[in-house]
Amino acid sequence: MSRFWNRRVRALHPYVPGEQPRLANLLKLNTNESPYGPSPKVLEAIRDAASDDLRLYPDPTAADLRDTIATRFGTTADRVFVGNGSDEVLAHAFRALFHDGAPVLFSDVTYGFYPVYCGLFEQPFRHIPLNDDFTINIDAYTGDCGGIAVANPNANTGIALPLDQIEALLKRHPDRTVIIDEAYVDFGAQSAIELTHRHDNLLVVQTLSKSYALAGLRVGFAIGSPELIEGLIRVKDSFNSYPLSRPAQAGAIAAIQDADWLADITARLVASRDRLVPQLQNLGFQVLPSCANFILVHHPEHKAGAIAAALRERAILVRHLSTPRIQDWLRISIGTDDACTRLTDVLRDILSSRS
Numbered sequence: 505m506s507r508f509w510n511r512r513v514r515a516l517h518p519y520v521p522g523e524q525p526r527l528a529n530l531l532k533l534n535t536n537e538s539p540y541g542p543s544p545k546v547l548e549a550i551r552d553a554a555s556d557d558l559r560l561y562p563d564p565t566a567a568d569l570r571d572t573i574a575t576r577f578g579t580t581a582d583r584v585f586v587g588n589g590s591d592e593v594l595a596h597a598f599r600a601l602f603h604d605g606a607p608v609l610f611s612d613v614t615y616g617f618y619p620v621y622c623g624l625f626e627q628p629f630r631h632i633p634l635n636d637d638f639t640i641n642i643d644a645y646t647g648d649c650g651g652i653a654v655a656n657p658n659a660n661t662g663i664a665l666p667l668d669q670i671e672a673l674l675k676r677h678p679d680r681t682v683i684i685d686e687a688y689v690d691f692g693a694q695s696a697i698e699l700t701h702r703h704d705n706l707l708v709v710q711t712l713s714k715s716y717a718l719a720g721l722r723v724g725f726a727i728g729s730p731e732l733i734e735g736l737i738r739v740k741d742s743f744n745s746y747p748l749s750r751p752a753q754a755g756a757i758a759a760i761q762d763a764d765w766l767a768d769i770t771a772r773l774v775a776s777r778d779r780l781v782p783q784l785q786n787l788g789f790q791v792l793p794s795c796a797n798f799i800l801v802h803h804p805e806h807k808a809g810a811i812a813a814a815l816r817e818r819a820i821l822v823r824h825l826s827t828p829r830i831q832d833w834l835r836i837s838i839g840t841d842d843a844c845t846r847l848t849d850v851l852r853d854i855l856s857s858r859s
């Protein structure tokens with residue numbers, strides 16, 4: 505604790521360094537990264553962009569990238585915002601579009617950064633408990649609020665919310681921004697982007713970190729009505745007019761244009777997930793129905809923390825989250841089929857030695 509830190513910073517916690525250790529033969533199934541590489545066209549575009557032009561500032565408006573995203577999703581560039589990872593896009597959205605007179609609403613199991621942003625920007629928030637089956641309880645998102653954030657599929661459960669329920673939420677709160685965070689949408693859920701044309705209070709946020717296998721490039725984007733986008737641009741311009749480097753803009757354009765690569769690596773991941781789930785169920789795990797590149801699992805006879813520690817000793821990292829509602833659950837990112845086999849072999853060993 506430093507006397508130089510202000511009140512807001514004192515309440516913040518550093519990112520757990522254990523999530524990104526550097527060990528040999530480590531199987532990282534803890535941060536939902538893709539086990540596959542990005543499209544070769546992305547690497548080519550980044551190499552081309554890393555030329556003498558690096559001495560020049562990038563396009564602050566990322567016009568070509570926003571055009572590419574608009575074309576891909578059948579919309580126009582004035583409805584597209586880009587940022588340095590969807591974390592930055594979400595931070596700007598919380599800051600620009602949520603009002604602080606009433607609490608921002610999000611569920612008690614969701615992306616961990618939502619309460620952090622609220623704390624940083626001094627916005628009150630209220631956790632809405634999930635239903636008993638871990639689905640989002642849309643009927644409880646009522647009353648005056650500063651805005652609403654929903655991860656869909658939900659972070660850490662992987663369960664998707666149907667579009668008609670999102671539309672009900674948008675209609676119930678026409679004067680408040682509803683953020684739908686679609687970080688994992690490509691793994692089996694339906695995107696709400698089409699609803700942005702009918703609802704000017706909807707901001708859909710996506711990332712290239714998961715399905716496009718580009719967590720290291722740091723590119724995220726939002727699609728919504730021009731007035732929401734204008735709010736985001738005002739905040740962005742007040743902090744950093746050049747959030748995306750030249751290589752990031754070029755690489756992201758190539759990634760979004762290579763739809764075949766995305767479809768291929770996404771289908772492979774979904775197939776691995778569908779093979780892994782029954783194998784874990786055979787080992788006695790309860791597995792929530794996931795539309796994401798991770799699964800949330802619980803073993804009725806073994807503590808989640810003990811399983812995570814035993815896996816770590818065998819160089820496999822999974823995520824044991826501190827969220828109270830899921831504290832006896834583990835989040836496991838889906839790897840290649842070989843990685844899934846290594847995981848199930850080691851788990852079988854651990855469970856039999858502990859029982």
Ligand code: PMP
Pocket residue numbers: 588589590591592615655659685687710711712713719723724
């Ligand atoms: N939203 C959700 C639900 C996430 O799980 C993550 C990644 N952990 C993000 C947003 C941020 O991803 P990125 O900043 O890499 O785009």
